[in-house]
Amino acid sequence: MARFIFITGGVVSSLGKGLMAASLAALLQARGYKVRIRKFDPYLNVDPGTMSPYQHGEVYVTDDGAETDLDLGHYERFTGVSARQSDNVTSGRIYQQIIARERRGDYLGATVQVIPHVTDAIKQFALADTDGHDFILCEIGGTVGDIESLPFMEAIRQLRNELEPLQTLSVHVTLVPYIAAAGELKTKPTQHSVRELASLGIKPDVLLCRTEHPLPDTERRKIAQFCNVRAEAVIPALDARSIYSVPLQYHQEGLDSEVLRGFGITDAPEPDLTRWHDVTERYFNPEGEVTIGVVGKYVGLPDAYKSLNEALVHGGLANRVKVNIRWIDAEVFEQDEADIAAQLEPMHAILVPGGFGERGSEGKIASVRFARERKVPFFGICLGMQMACIEGARAAGHEEASSTEFGPTEAPVVGIITEWMSKEGLQQRSAEGDLGGTMRLGAYEAKLAGNSHVSQIYGGATEIFERHRHRYEVNSAYRDLLEKQGLIFSGMSPDGLLPEIVERPDHPWFVGVQFHPELKSKPFDPHPLFSGFIAAALAQSRLV
Structure with missing residues (x-):
């Protein structure tokens, strides 16, 4: 029987509910329990796939091709449990399904309402696909009091009544602000937030109090009294030096013990936190440092590259070095080419990440040229x-080489893909279709050349499965031209039609991949491409 932990937030947004959920799941997992984490997003988009990174941060992609909230990246990185389509749902998706059923006549003429139809759909989502798991953690996006989240709150209230006693538990993440002028921590916002939650019929069992200053016992008891919880269930959550020290910090404050107590579990084994002690020891005690220049178009919002940022850190953990990331706006290089050398020369390696649209493309191409000519380690995603x-095509003499994504071109080195093979068979899309349905999404196989550099990086593997999210592909008709110029196609789709990996054998470390390896990297299991990239950057740092 799966037990459910419902996680809500109050007072303000951006309190770190996703990180809290991931950390709690990691602690339960360390005690030997099987966990799964889900995210309920109240916004009306069907998924975040068509949302601007500046609006919502990165889009996290699962093996089964779901475009999801970036919090699912935290879930995977902290637990190692692969997320699925069934682990993220939005109001938009719920309403889309309900309206489709109504149009088919599935409701037999009944009036379709929020209660019971919407809440029933939310409950079905929460309860589905839970076999074999001990704990299901369900994070509710937004803040208590938001009008958008009311159907989700009502669904939680109903579930807590319908499921068995001791099968559900509510954790409320709240803020205890420090008023500098008064020199005091203020508990009133937490009291009001809990009162708002209680007015919706949900009594929190555990309060996680985000604060910048230690929470005295007197304040914990005060919060407990006014919020109707045990003092031990008021858990301080101070800012941490690293997100990877959060599980250890929460365990020290007793979060996992209090959650288990709320379920009536008093004989749970002590957690094995060896992997987390190793991660934090490597993070806080580096034996060197490297600087990586990331040339992108969404550098104004770090969350737009959240998984990439963390994967670079993981590569540093694998090599016991600190990774300094310099976010560089690709458009700057289009305005002043003289600035390219000034900004990139101090870098020990250069990375050009994914993105969409023409803006900044010439700056990215200039960065590739700099890395190729100066023999600086390069990673293109x-x-x-x-x-x-x-x-590479321009270096071979085709100055007009470009992508059809940027407009008509006489040398379409990159073009839109409308057909490809998957494990389900031939996939077909229309170039004029909805943006949310024309991409190659999820895990696909790639065949590696046996004598390639990238095969060595993968430990001699000849086939890999990596996650994709793109609408355009490199045109394999240009393969001979590019390989004569020195850019080798070292990874291809199983049918040999779609280029997956390119590399330059005459370069210290020059690799481009069509997929997103950052989505599968974890602090205790760094992705080999990032481990190799940071190792190359470390070697470069010793040359300069």
Whole structure:
């Protein structure tokens, strides 16, 4: 029987509910329990796939091709449990399904209402696909009091009544602000937030109090009295030096013990936190440092590259070095080419990440050229690989080489893909279709050349499965031209039609991949491409 932990937030947004859910799941997992984490997003988009990164941060993609909230990246990185389509749902998706049923006549003429139809759909989502798990953690997006989240709150209230006693537990994440002028922590916002939650019929069992200053016992008891919880269930959550020290910090404050107590579990084994002690020891005690220049178009919002940022850190953990990331706006290089050398020369390696649209493309191509000519380690991901191929074609004499994503071109080195093979068979899309339905999404197989550099990086593997999210592909008709110029196609789709990986054998470390390896990297299991990239950057740092 799966037990359910419902996680809500109050007072303000951005309190770190996703990180809290991931950390709690990691602690329960460390005690030997099987866990799964889900995210309920109240917004009306069907999924975040068509949302601007500046609006919502990165889009996290699962093996089964779901475009999901970036919090699912935290879930995977902290637990190692692969997320699924069934682990993220939005109001938009719920309403889309209900309206489709109504149009088919599935409701037999009944009036379709929020209660019971919407709440029933939310409950079905929460209860589905839970076999074999001990705990299901359900994070509710937004803040208590938001009108958008009311159907989700009502569904939680109903579930807590319908499921068995001791089968559900409510954790409320709240804020205890420090008023500098008064020199005091204020508990009133937490009291009001809990009162708002109680007015919706949900009594929290555990309060996680985010604060910048230690929470005295007197304040914990005060919160407990006014919020009707045990003092031990008021858990302080101070800012941490690293997100990877949060599980250890929460365990020290007793979060996992209090949650288990809320379920009536008093004989749980002590957690094995060896992997987390190792991660934090490597993070806080590096034996060197490298600087990586990331040339992108969404650098104004770090969450737009959240998984990439963390994967670079993981590569540093694998090599016991600190990774300093310099976020560089690709458009700057289009305005002043003289600035390219000034900004990139101090870098020990250069990475061009994924993205969509023409803006900043020439700056990315200029960065590829700098890395190729100066022999600086280079890593191109998705659009970054495509820019490497366009740069290679231009170096071979095709100055007009470009992508059809940027407009008509006489040398379409990159073009839109409308057909490809998957494990389900031939996939077909229309170039004029909805943006949310024309991409190659999820895990696909790639065949590696046996004598390639990238095969060595993967430990001698000849086939890999990596996650994709893109609409355009490198045109394999240009393979001979690019390989004569020195850019080798070292990874291809199983049918040999779609380029997956390119590399330069005459370069210290030059790799471009069509997929997103950052989505599968974890602090205790760094992705080999990022481990190799940071190792190359470390070697470069010793040359300068």
